[in-house]
Amino acid sequence: MDDKFENAAEDVADSVAEDVVEDVVEDVVADEVVRERRQLINLTYRLLGTVAEAEDAVQETYARWYSMSAPERDAIDSPGAWLTTVASRICLNLLGSARARRETYVGDWIPEPLPEPAEWTSVRTSGAGGDPADRITLDESVGMAFLVVLDAMTPAERVAFILHDVFRYPFAAVADVTGRTPAACRQLASSARRRIRAAQTSATPSARRARVVREFKAAWQAKDIAAIIGLLDPEATAIADSGGLAPAFLDPIEGGEQIARGWIEIAKRMPESMALLERTVNGQPGLVAEQDGVTVTVFAFDIVGDSIRRIWVMRNPAKLRQWTVG
Numbered sequence: 001m002d003d004k005f006e007n008a009a010e011d012v013a014d015s016v017a018e019d020v021v022e023d024v025v026e027d028v029v030a031d032e033v034v035r036e037r038r039q040l041i042n043l044t045y046r047l048l049g050t051v052a053e054a055e056d057a058v059q060e061t062y063a064r065w066y067s068m069s070a071p072e073r074d075a076i077d078s079p080g081a082w083l084t085t086v087a088s089r090i091c092l093n094l095l096g097s098a099r100a101r102r103e104t105y106v107g108d109w110i111p112e113p114l115p116e117p118a119e120w121t122s123v124r125t126s127g128a129g130g131d132p133a134d135r136i137t138l139d140e141s142v143g144m145a146f147l148v149v150l151d152a153m154t155p156a157e158r159v160a161f162i163l164h165d166v167f168r169y170p171f172a173a174v175a176d177v178t179g180r181t182p183a184a185c186r187q188l189a190s191s192a193r194r195r196i197r198a199a200q201t202s203a204t205p206s207a208r209r210a211r212v213v214r215e216f217k218a219a220w221q222a223k224d225i226a227a228i229i230g231l232l233d234p235e236a237t238a239i240a241d242s243g244g245l246a247p248a249f250l251d252p253i254e255g256g257e258q259i260a261r262g263w264i265e266i267a268k269r270m271p272e273s274m275a276l277l278e279r280t281v282n283g284q285p286g287l288v289a290e291q292d293g294v295t296v297t298v299f300a301f302d303i304v305g306d307s308i309r310r311i312w313v314m315r316n317p318a319k320l321r322q323w324t325v326g
Contacts, residue, residue: 033065036080038137040087045136046162047091048098049111049147051322054136057094061087081173088159088177095155106244108252110312111147112319113298114138116280138283141166144300144312147282149199153192160185161192201304209303210278210285216301216308217276217287223267225260232256233307243316246296259311288323295323 040061044054061083065073076082102109114136140146141162150158156178163169163177164185171182171189178185212231219227238259242248253259271291279288281300289297298320302310314320 033062033079033083036083037062039080040083042136043084043162043167044087044091045114046141046147046150046166047088047158048094049151050319051112051114051136052318053094057087057090060090084163084167084169085173085177088163092155092159092178095158099155106242107248107250108239108241109151109243110239110241110314110319111144111151112322113144113281113286113300113312113314114142114283115323138280140283142282143284144282145199145302145310146196148312149195150192153195154188156180157188157192157195160188161196164189165193201309204303204305206285208306209301212303212306212308213285213287213301214278217278220263220267221276223264225264228260228263229256231306231308232259233304233309236307236309236311238262238311238313240313241316241319243318245317246315248313248315295320298323 037058040058041054044057045051048054048057064086065079065083073079117136117138136142150162153161159178160171160174163174164171171185174185174189175182178188180188216228216231219231234256235254236256236259238249238253240248240250242250249262253262270289273292274296275290277288277290279286279298281288281298284300286301287299288295289299296315296317298314300312300314301308302312
C-alpha cells in the first residue's frame with residue numbers, strides 16, 4: 001500500500017513538474033513574442049512610411065500569430081523570425097496597393113514625420129502617452145530625405161534593402177519574404193543602394209543644420225526675403241502634403257526665390273496665435289507650427305553645407321497625430 005502511494009505521489013509530482021516546465025516555456029515564448037513589437041514597429045514604419053499603417057501591419061501580424069493553434073506555434077523555432085517574415089510580407093502587399101491609392105491622393109504624398117522620442121505621444125492609447133516599446137528608433141534610415149528616396153523604390157526593392165541593409169537579414173531570409181531567389185534579392189538591394197547613393201550628399205554636422213534652421217526661422221519671422229533667399233539653394237524645392245484636408249500649395253515650389261516669396265506670403269497670413277518652434281523632425285533639426293497649442297504644420301529640411309536644398313511641409317492632420325500633446 002505504501003509503495004502504491006509513493007508511486008502515485010511520484011506520478012503526480014512528475015506531472016506537476018511537466019506542467020510547470022510547459023508553463024515556463026510558454027511564458028518565455030510569450031515574452032519573446034511581445035518583445036518583438038518594437039522591432040516590428042521600427043521595420044514596418046521604414047517599409048510603409050506612416051505610423052498608422054505600421055501599427056496596423058504589426059497588429060495583423062500578431063493576429064495571425066495568435067490565430068494559430070498552440071501546437072502550430074510550438075513548431076516554430078524562432079518566433080521573432082516568423083513575425084518579421086509575416087510583417088514584411090504584409091508590408092510588401094500594402095506597398096503594392098499604396099501606389100494605386102496614391103493616384104487619387106490630393107497633392108503630393110510625404111512620409112509621416114516623427115517627433116523626438118521624448119515627445120512621442122501614441123494615438124493608439126487613450127489619454128496617456130504611448131508605450132515606450134512602440135517608439136520608433138530614430139537614425140539615418142528614418143531621415144526624411146532617406147524615406148523620400150525609399151518611397152520612390154519599387155516595393156520589392158524597398159523590402160529587400162530595408163531587410164538586408166538596415167536590419168541585416170541574410171538574402172536567404174529576404175528571398176523567403178519576397179518569393180524571389182536570393183540572387184534576385186541581392187540585385188534588388190543593389191539597385192536600391194544605387195538610388196540611395198545617387199540622392200546622398202556629403203553629411204552636414206547636426207549643429208550646422210540646427211543653425212541654418214534657426215536662421216531660416218528668424219528670417220521668416222522677420223519677413224526678410226533677402227535673408228531667406230540667402231539660406232536657400234537656388235534650385236531648392238518645397239513640397240507640401242495636406243491630403244486635401246488642410247490649406248496648402250498642391251504643386252511643388254521650385255527655386256529659392258520662388259520659395260522665399262511663398263514663405264513671405266505664408267508669414268503675412270500667420271495668425272498671432274501661431275507659434276513657430278524649433279523641434280527635432282525624424283532625427284534632424286526642423287520646425288513646428290503650433291496654433292493654440294495644437295501642432296498644425298511640421299517642416300523637415302534637407303540641408304547641404306549652409307544651404308537648404310529641400311523643404312517638406314506636412315499639413316495633413318492624419319499624419320500629425322504623433323505630435324499631439326496630451
